Amino acid sequence: MTTAVAPSPAPRAADRAEPLLRLSGVRKEYPGTLAVDLDPDVPLDFAAGTIHALVGENGAGKSTLVGVISGTTAPSAGTMTLAGRPYAPADVVEARRLGVDIVLQEPGLIDTMSVEENLLLGREGVYAPRVLFSPAHRRRLAERAMDLLGRRSIQLNRPAGSLTLEDQKFVELARALSLDPQVLVIDEMTANLSEQGVPELFSLLRSFADRGGLVIYISHYLEEVFRLCDQVTVMKDGRIVRTMPPADTSEDELSVLMVGRSIRATMFRDDAVARTDGPVVLEVDGLAVPGRFRDVSFQLHAGEVLGIAGLIGCGSEALALALFGDLRPSAGAIRVDGRPIGYGQPRDAIADGLAFVPSDREREGLILNLSLERNIGLPSVRWLQRYGLIGRRVETRIARGLIERLAIVARGPGDVPYSLSGGNRQKVVLAKWLVRRNRVLILHNPTRGVDVGGKAEIYQLVRSLADEGVAILLVSDELPELLGLSDTLLIMRKGTLSGRVSRAERPTEETVIGYML
Numbered sequence: 001m002t003t004a005v006a007p008s009p010a011p012r013a014a015d016r017a018e019p020l021l022r023l024s025g026v027r028k029e030y031p032g033t034l035a036v037d038l039d040p041d042v043p044l045d046f047a048a049g050t051i052h053a054l055v056g057e058n059g060a061g062k063s064t065l066v067g068v069i070s071g072t073t074a075p076s077a078g079t080m081t082l083a084g085r086p087y088a089p090a091d092v093v094e095a096r097r098l099g100v101d102i103v104l105q106e107p108g109l110i111d112t113m114s115v116e117e118n119l120l121l122g123r124e125g126v127y128a129p130r131v132l133f134s135p136a137h138r139r140r141l142a143e144r145a146m147d148l149l150g151r152r153s154i155q156l157n158r159p160a161g162s163l164t165l166e167d168q169k170f171v172e173l174a175r176a177l178s179l180d181p182q183v184l185v186i187d188e189m190t191a192n193l194s195e196q197g198v199p200e201l202f203s204l205l206r207s208f209a210d211r212g213g214l215v216i217y218i219s220h221y222l223e224e225v226f227r228l229c230d231q232v233t234v235m236k237d238g239r240i241v242r243t244m245p246p247a248d249t250s251e252d253e254l255s256v257l258m259v260g261r262s263i264r265a266t267m268f269r270d271d272a273v274a275r276t277d278g279p280v281v282l283e284v285d286g287l288a289v290p291g292r293f294r295d296v297s298f299q300l301h302a303g304e305v306l307g308i309a310g311l312i313g314c315g316s317e318a319l320a321l322a323l324f325g326d327l328r329p330s331a332g333a334i335r336v337d338g339r340p341i342g343y344g345q346p347r348d349a350i351a352d353g354l355a356f357v358p359s360d361r362e363r364e365g366l367i368l369n370l371s372l373e374r375n376i377g378l379p380s381v382r383w384l385q386r387y388g389l390i391g392r393r394v395e396t397r398i399a400r401g402l403i404e405r406l407a408i409v410a411r412g413p414g415d416v417p418y419s420l421s422g423g424n425r426q427k428v429v430l431a432k433w434l435v436r437r438n439r440v441l442i443l444h445n446p447t448r449g450v451d452v453g454g455k456a457e458i459y460q461l462v463r464s465l466a467d468e469g470v471a472i473l474l475v476s477d478e479l480p481e482l483l484g485l486s487d488t489l490l491i492m493r494k495g496t497l498s499g500r501v502s503r504a505e506r507p508t509e510e511t512v513i514g515y516m517l
Contacts, residue, residue, distance in 0.1 A: 018084060019045035020214045021069070021183055026078030028064050028238075035064040037238045038078065044233065044240060046183075051205055051215040053225045053246075056235035056258050057453040058421035059409060062218050065235070066185045069216065070102040071095030083182065101176040105188035105422065105449060106362065108172050111161025116142040118160045119175050145178035146171075149204065165192045165360075173201070177208065184208060187218045188422070191449035194312040195477070202228050220451045222251045234258055259453040274487040274503040278302030280338075281471040282440050284323070287332030292318035293495040296332070300440065300471045305462065307486030308475045311516050315495040316475045317359070320444050323473070324356040325349040336439060350379055353439035357429050357446050365429040366417045373399035373413035375428055380435040402431040407457065423454030430461065441465060444475045459485060479509045491515035 025040030038044055046052050054062045067073030069080070071089035080087040082098060089095035092102070109118045119142045142156050154167055163171065169192050176184055186205065190198050205215050205228065217229055225232050226246045234241040234257045241257050282300040287293070293315030300306045308316045321327040323334065325343030334341045336352050343349050346356070358364040366375055373395045399413035406427045410420055417425050426446065433441060443462070447455045462485060466472055476482050482489055491499035491512055499515030501507040 020048035061238035099182035102185035109160040310492035355433035
């Protein structure tokens with residue numbers, strides 16, 4: 001399958017006067033909260049044949065609004081029309097039957113069921129029972145769904161849980177496309193995709209729009225809005241701030257509309273001074289993990305942010321896991337404050353003052369149904385016991401302080417991560433490692449799936465920790481993030497270090513990509 005975004009035909013369906021989907025005065029109230037409040041005199045229109053972005057901070061009302069559109073949330077007031085007819089789905093099944101489907105950010109497959117079973121899940125109100133009970137019909141429907149993607153390498157009889165996260169998201173997309181919807185809602189799907197998967201998704205979405213469909217696209221990556229979308233609507237505090245073509249604005253202006261300030265101005269350091277004059281905290285010499293990376297050596301200083309860049313599969317993720325004791329090296333040495341370290345498991349790394357924020361916060365960083373105070377206290381239980389600081393009251397006090405420090409939007413220490421937005425969940429993962437002072441903080445894609453305001457807060461926290469002398473290893477797929485935060489940037493290619501640049505050299509994205517390739 002080609003990965004290029006298909007060109008748009010002319011004239012575009014977007015030029016038609018009649019919108020495919022119109023929202024008038026839609027409101028959604030929860031006890032004490034007005035989540036969505038659209039102006040009844042200014043309808044929000046979505047045109048057929050377009051990809052229309054919804055952007056805003058976490059809590060801006062985007063997810064609630066698309067919940068109303070997709071039938072998962074009942075509005076408190078307002079009306080909707082679809083193709084000129086009243087549209088008020090009672091639930092997601094009815095919305096799907098009427099031509100509206102959604103692919104959410106969080107995994108939506110049942111791990112223990114096969115790919116084929118997942119592809120047909122929730123289709124009971126769409127297909128006749130005789131079709132769903134016929135093995136031959138079921139297989140044909142599933143094959144037809146996967147043909148829409150061109151990913152026939154995904155075996156229909158495999159358990160969904162055995163697929164990569166990227167393949168799982170494409171199975172969900174195939175399930176949505178298989179019913180030939182009029183409206184397709186995509187919520188933060190690229191957060192789980194590789195460098196190769198993103199253009200593949202874009203091509204599929206552009207093809208769908210060019211056939212007359214409407215894509216409502218939610219993303220925290222503003223560059224995607226400019227690469228992919230025909231219109232962008234900015235939301236703040238449940239209201240529409242502005243709708244415009246991306247060509248009429250800029251990333252910086254969008255961020256100002258979303259959060260009231262320029263994110264770029266608060267995100268990155270403008271100076272070209274590399275902070276590498278502190279004592280060496282972490283030293284890696286000739287480290288290797290068979291099949292993942294080999295002969296990796298570097299030093300990380302107190303107060304330094306050392307970035308690791310590279311394409312998917314370059315070995316950077318495995319390097320982070322090996323440093324934290326989750327992968328066992330076959331060769332090389334790790335030293336912390338000059339002491340040789342041999343890690344058998346992560347708790348050994350924690351005992352030596354290393355902390356790790358994983359890329360997949362839901363699966364690896366949090367226990368979603370455990371209270372915030374317990375999540376925050378888990379990595380520091382032994383350390384707290386050593387000083388006699390253990391007990392529910394201590395946990396609550398510590399959690400309350402960190403919730404306030406990181407501006408985590410939650411009902412209190414007893415709240416659970418499952419009820420929080422993605423950005424606030426990520427702050428909880430970070431809070432876990434702020435209970436005690438760590439020598440080294442390893443961050444793997446720390447802002448994945450986080451809105452621009454949340455990103456700015458996380459970046460400021462990283463800079464603050466570095467100012468306090470914490471040595472930070474930043475592994476990220478986002479080059480602007482790496483270039484903005486790193487004092488030193490290492491580039492990995494096919495399991496080895498292929499380049500090293502300092503902030504003093506003012507490296508560009510082109511320079512780093514050259515080392516990657």
